[in-house]
Amino acid sequence: MSRTVYVNGSYLPEEKATVSIFDRGFLFADGVYEVTAVLDGKLVDFAGHVTRLERSLNELKMELPVSSDELLEIHRELIKHNKLDEGAIYLQITRGAADRDFVFPKNAKQTLILFTQAKPISAPKSGIRIVSAPDIRWGRRDIKTVQLLAPSLTKMLAKEAGKDDAWMVEDGFVTEGTSCNAYIVTKDSKIITRNLSNSILHGITRAAVLKLASELDMEIEERPFTIDEAQQAAEAFVTAATAFVNPVIEIDHVELSGGKPGPVVTRLSQLYIEESRKAAI
Template identity: 85%
Template sequence: MSRTVYVNGNYLPEENATVSIFDRGFLFADGVYEVTAVLDGKLVDYAGHTTRLERSLGELKMEMPISQEELLEVHRELIKRNNLNEGAIYLQITRGAADRDFVFPKDAEQTIVLFTQAKPLSAPKTGIRIISAPDIRWGRRDIKTVQLLAPSMTKMIAKAEGKDDAWMVQDGFVTEGTSSNAYIVTKDGKIVTRNLSNSILHGITRAAVLKLATELDMEIEERPFTIEEAQQAAEAFATAATAFVNPIIEIDNVELSGGTPGPVVTRLSKIYLEESRKAAM
């Protein structure tokens, strides 16, 4: 049974969905996206994702082609039509179709696409093993654009080495994972994560987890850290919309916390999942 997807105002079977070959998302990666987790058929951190979506569009001088009310209804309708209990909804907006030109078109009609992905999100996490790799992405990582070739290539380097993912490094410091924000927990229990700037994505799950950590009286320090510091940390983890709080148990072949999720990460993961279920809409 095929999924029902949404393309430019229409709900369609996925095999009937099409986008123009002249779409600037296809030709120039001229578009932005968001991924919102679904738990128990409800949307997690939805408001944060739509706020970031509007910011990303604004940074690229694009309008929001649909009202907030309509967008929420599309998300809920896709959950209903696809009987999605747990997984994610992917949303992409591009500048639309126009004859190929580096100059932005003035009158192109924007393209908006949404589809569901069923996947387990709430199962206990045993931890992932990562490598470090150079960060070769463009300089505006704070804009959630669809130009994801560099992180995709980096993830494949990790897979080729038999690992799960990579943390990217620039000027000697960790920026983030290929599709996640990066954290370490020092031996005295302090959570360290890179401060917000154009160098990293302003993660919605990041904001939610740091808010929870603050409420739990955990100490947080927002600053860059090195791979060497991470290897000497008590624990490490990553956060992302569909990975939630994901323990990291090995960095460049150095094992952390005995090769199992540590107590700080385990606690954060449990509480984030509980609070997400409560607040989902």
């Protein structure tokens, strides 16, 4: 059975969904996206994703084409149509279709699409192995745009090395993973993660996990760190909308926490999932 997807006001079977070849998302990567996790048929951190979506749109001089209430209803309808219990909903907004020109079109109608992805996301995680790679992305990583070729190339570099992902490095310091924020845990259980700036995506899961860690009276330090410092850490992990809290057990061939998830990351992961289930809408 095919999925039901949403395209510009209509719910359609995925095989009947189309977008213009002149869409600027296709021609210029002129668009933004969000991915919202679904647990027990409910949306995780939905308000945070909408807030970031509106910020990304504003940075590209676009507006949300529907109200936040309408957007919530579309998400819920897709969950219902697809009987989605666990997984994610992908949303993309582009500037719309117009004849190819680098100048923004004045009267193009924005394109809004959403679709579901059913996959297990709450199961305990055994941890990932990563390599480091140069950060070759553009300078505005704080905008969640659809121009993802650089992260895709970097992810493939990791896969070709037989690893799960890569941490990108700029000026000697880790920025983030290909689709996640990066953290290390010191031997005295301090969490270190890069401070917010244009250099990294302002992760919704990042904000929720740091809030949870703060409520647990865990020490947090927001600053850049190097691969060498990460290799000497007690533990490491990443966060993302559908990865939640995912342990990192190897960095550039150096194992952490005995090659298995450590106690701090394991606790954070369990608590984050518990709290997400309670707060999902």
